[in-house]
Amino acid sequence: MTSDHSEGPPLAVVGETQGPLCLRGTGRAGKVGVVRGMRIACVHQGYELYGSDRCFVETVRAIRAAQPAAEITVVLPRRGPIVALLEGVATRIVFEPLWILRRRGFARLMTLGLLRLPGALLRAARRFATHDLVYINTTVVADHLVVARFFPGRAILHAHEIPEGLVRAVLRTLLRFSRAEIVFNSRATRAAFALPPAQQTHVIYNGIAGPAEAAPTTYDGSRPLRLLMLGRVSRIKGQDVLLDAIDALPEPVRSRLELRIVGSAFEDEARERALAERIAGPSLRGRVAWMPFDPDPGHHYRWADIVVVPSRLPESLGRVAIEAMAHGRPALVSAIGGLVEVIEDGRSGWAVPPDRPEALADTLSRILADPAAWRGFGAAGRARYEAVFSEAAAAEAIAALVAPRAGTVLDAAGSSARSPVYP
Missing domain, CATH: 3.40.50.2000 (Glycogen Phosphorylase B;)
Known part of the structure; x- marks a missing residue:
């Protein structure tokens, strides 16, 4: 839904909740239609404030700026320092046991951890069924990537890592199986995965928050x-x-x-x-x-x-x-x-x-x-x-990626509904 209502019939607020803003407009035939913001889930495997965590925060900010009326649910494996940076951006933040492929503890994940996989897949499927877009940050969120295959067009994966050896082969197979639309954060990352041309991919450099201006340079050789x-x-x-x-x-x-x-x-x-x-x-x-x-x-x-x-x-x-x-x-x-x-x-x-x-x-x-x-x-x-590499430079590319999905949203029953287009 666009925030520019200069054209078309007047819109009136018909409901206000902690979810998306719902607006009502009158179509050509006098019928009343309901337009709401997108339902977007943003899933992340971390909870700290290292590089991939900060990239996730900055992408969620870009999505919010592009879709101000969206209902954005952030999904994290546990509470941590990242939460404070997301509270003013997300509609809600939930914590649940994601099935994450980590090098540390991999043997345990492939044995006892398999008992948790069915529940993780079920939660991921429910999320896809009730959201217009599921944004998955990093390639190791395995439960959501597996489920993405069965919900074509709803998943965007953001790849921030270049794995090695067997790990790369496993993740490459998972990405191909998912059929998700994939954003790579560099040409080097895309080249490392070497996905087939048929899979839709993009390169968008991370938009990184920085100071308003650079600090002055003071080194002249007179000190260490x-x-x-x-x-x-x-x-x-x-x-x-x-x-x-x-x-x-x-x-x-x-x-x-x-x-x-x-x-x-x-x-x-x-x-x-x-x-x-x-x-x-x-x-x-x-x-x-x-x-x-x-x-x-x-x-x-x-x-x-x-x-x-x-x-x-x-x-x-x-x-x-x-x-x-x-x-x-x-x-x-x-x-x-x-x-x-x-x-x-x-x-x-x-x-x-x-x-x-x-x-x-x-x-x-x-x-x-x-x-x-x-x-x-x-x-x-x-x-x-x-x-x-600034936030502004990346936000425009992220907005362009999300925009095509804004025309189709899910109604209350979970089926597809086309947003009305006014002349």
Whole structure:
């Protein structure tokens, strides 16, 4: 339903509930028809505020902006920090045990977890039957993807990950079976899944919220260069690759660096202990600070001169690199996956081969040696963020994706009903 009523008969409010706004209009033949907003379910596998969680929030905001009269139900596996950002956007938020394909605990999911699958499929089927659109965030929400096949045209899947090996094969099979319309967050993500041409796919870069303007650049070589690494503590993210690179630098060069690592491991205390012990070693002591996950990392970006994203495996896009550009900070990234679509090497940041500490160390040495050579990188990155990766840039594409479904909605009985079109 469009909010522009300048043409056609006058509309009057006939009902007000916590659900969608219902409006009544008179058609050409004098009959009364009811128009309501879409019923949209937005399903997410997480509850924290890491990259995929924030992308989900931003997409739900874009859907709300595109369909202000919609009844939007957000479905999460449990309560968590993400809820506070969704409460002012969603009509309602519900919590239920989704059947999620996770690498951790996969064996248990495929044995005892199978007992929960029938109930999860039934809940997903009820959701599809009572909603005009089901937006599924990430490829691991298996119950909804299976059910999507039996409700053609109602599912949009948003793929944010590039899995490896057997996991990729399993998820690719699931995506093909679902026949859902798929949004990939980068060309690299779409290429990784290599779906057949018959399946409808799109590439829409994530629209990421950023500050109103970039913070000023203050580094001139007279103080230590401030490096920031932000993200989940894991082998994939490459905290140890960055520490190896700093260890490889000569002491006079190493003394001109200051590193801040921000993030926590996901249910992996052993990895956190190993990181703490490494930082406390003689070559890094006093030069590296490790801080826990921060749901509002803006002050860390403002502190930094350069943001490092030394991922070992392909990032589907690279949210941290985009956030760095939004704050006017150049990013030093691994030349892998979607990260090469984010920064422009030699213009708004640097790209080095992945899992190569010596290459990372060499680039850091060059950055320290000639600050004037990259003085304009922050401004170039901010301009690229505004043009390609801002919320406004993505919202228009999301709105165009949802719009074709706005013409057909479900009536109270669950059958299809065409919204009246006025001359």
